[in-house]
Amino acid sequence: MDETKAELNELFAAPSQQLPPEVLGELQSILRLHSISPQELFYKWESYDMKMGGEVKLALQTAWDFKRDIQDVLERETRGKVHAQSTHKRSAATPRAGAVNGGVYGLLDNLTPNTPRHGAVNGSAAKRRADFETPAAKASKSHVASSPGESKTPLMEKETNGTSNATVPFEDRTNAGHIIETLNDHILVPEPPITLPAEPRIKLKANVELAKFSYKPMAMKLSEASEILDDRIDEFISLIQSYHDLPDSAFGNAASQSTSEIVAVGRIASDSSEGKLNAASLVLETSRRTGAGLRVPLHIDAIPSYDLFPGKVVALRGTNTSGDYFAVNEILSLPLLPPAASTPADLDTHNARLRSASESADSEAETESPHTLPLNVIIASGPYTPDTDLSFSALHALLAQALETSADALILTGPFLDTEHPLLASGDFDLPTTSVIPPDRATLHDVFRALISAPINDLARQLPSITIIIVPSIRDAVARHVSWPQDKLNRRELDLPKQCAVVTNPVTLSVNELVVGISSQDVLAQMRQQECVAGAAKREGVLGRLAGLLIEQRHWFPLFPPAPREVLGKEEDGQERLGTGAMVDLSYLKLGEWLNVRPDVMVLPSTLSPFAKVIDSVLAINPGTLSKRRGPGTFARLTVQPRTLTQAERDAGAVVGHDVFERARVDIVRI
Secondary structure, eight states, X not given: OHHHHHHHHHHHSOTTOOOOHHHHHHHHHHHHHHTOOXXXXXHHHHHHHHHTTSOOOOOHHHHHHHHHHHHHHHHHHHHHHHHHHHHTSOOOOOOOTTOTTSGGGGTTTTTSTTOOOTTOTTHHHHHHHHHTSOOOOOOOOOSTTSSSOSOOSOOOOOEETTEEOOOOOGGGOSSTTOEEEEESTTSOOOOOOSSOOSSOSOOEEESSOGGGGOOOSSOOOHHHHHHHHHHHHHHHHHHHHHHHTOOGGGBOOTTSOXXXXXXXXXXXXXXXXXXXXXXXXXEEEOOHHHHTTOEEEEEOTTOSOEEEOTTOEEEEEEEESSSSOEEEEEEEOOOOOOBOEEOHHHHHHHHHHHSOTTSOTTSOTTSOOTTOOOEEEEEEESOOSOTTOOOOXXXXXXXXXXXXXXXXXXXXXXXXXXXXXXXXXXXXXXOOTTOOSOGGGOOXXXXXXXXXXXXXXXXXXXXXXXXXXXXXXXXXXXXXXXSBSBOOOOTTTTTOOTTEEEOOBSEEEEETTEEEEEOOSOHHHHHHHHOEEETHHHHSOHHHHHHHHHHHHTBSOOOSSOOOTTTTOEEETTEEEOOOOOOBOGGGGGGGBOOSSBOSEEEOXXXXXXXXXXXXXXXXXXXXXXXXXXXXXXXXXXXXOOOOOOHHHHHHOSOEEOOHHHHEEEEEEEO
16 A cells, blocks of 8 residues: 555655545545556546646545546446447347238248238339438438538537537637746747748758658558567667677677577567556567567566666567576667758858848958847647547637747648548538638538638748748548658648748758758657656656657657557447557658657657757747637747857857757747
């Protein structure tokens, strides 16, 4: 019992504090009632916290509400299972109408040639007439996913079991513009310029080969996928050998019995395809070159702290004396990519581009002007409208914010038209009144042009100097590329303005001197659900720890296998709907690797709590979703000051680091 209390305090209480006794008692009651572990209870609390808006403080009243919510979810799941079982029961046979006067309940009907059925005189003629009659209307469906009926968009209210779950209108939202988190608050946000820039202050350059993303999806071969996975392990072997200065003899096969201590490099996996990864189910999967592709169980009792997830490439020092398992004595650290850097001449060129129009054109490049405005970047992630309507009010408010602050860049990541949106999935919605396309001939591209491209074009006309970066998502209904890594959207088909740069998912861009990496795949939430953590790693901030794993693994999606679709599903109308899933094409997994350097800014949209953190000199940002299922969400505002060069850095003539984490302010703002 004392261990349970200690673990609850470690998970739920603030650092160096204890939970109140009454709150601790309620949490222990939940553990006993549902027979779950404290860690699983903490996962449920995080889910409840996100559902309630992300600002729930654990007190006695909230503990009662949390307990009631868990019970409600359990009851809904039970009712759903009972309903599913009842629908599979075979109904009893019903006597046929019109057979009362027939012999043996009509069993002799149609057995005698040229004899009409009882009660069916002139039946053939009646049937011919019935073929041309208008069929009776089917019973209308009341749920959102039904065929088009009387209910049309916007659907603002839904009745369930006599209770109203009405969504608060977007215009009546509270705390609009409230900053919930700030990084580097000593950097001030400047006032918008009086006169708009005559030309863009940003120069974009893609640091990946965009043409490689236009591969043919749904054509994956198992042989190619296995080679890609093996090559990733073999590449890390050479990196680890060089980083730790190890001889070739130090490496060995973890699956081979030996009393000698070796270094084994492989991929973390689970011995079961079901359930969550834990210390008892850990196995190390080797490559075919170093270990014949064998799997060996791991014993990590000697490791005080670790942070593992399926697919993580690790270097383990240990022995396999029995041949049954590999006993780990040490987990070797992995080398990090070098930080991004530029020459002083390149930095001077980028700083000159940031100068305001009021500055004299003949000023020296190396002189920093007091009128130089910082770079203003707004970052947002979809969905951009709640599940109850397709008004896209949050997107309109975001574009108005970009216009008001004269944003230099606007980064928008998908999904835009979300395949998981109930109204889009059912097709039960109306186009705006301004649309001239007949509803019966409208396509999803027409919907995108009417709901998303139109307001973006308005912004581009009013703010010609803005640069808009469009990153797709595998949940985008207009995306032809259905797998990740994902090809870019078609700008012409979607009628996007020339200020829009449509890029791939993931992508690494140079925004002036900044190296910005973006992936709309929610890898953080999937890693959070499947990680296995112990010791000091558990006490670290989970969001920063997950982002740090991406930096260590040098990949935008190091998780393998991805989380199952059942885990990513959501409840809708009392029924569980499968999530889209990761949709990873393993044959092209290499397109998700980081090349040469660590990015200065890492944009990781996720359903987890929004954050802005510095991890290993990388500025990691999760802007959150701009719109939640039933309310407004958040976005991120990035303010980057020019890179000031010292005289020593100029005289050295070598490349200098960008140090964006020191000169950038990040605000997480409610829309």
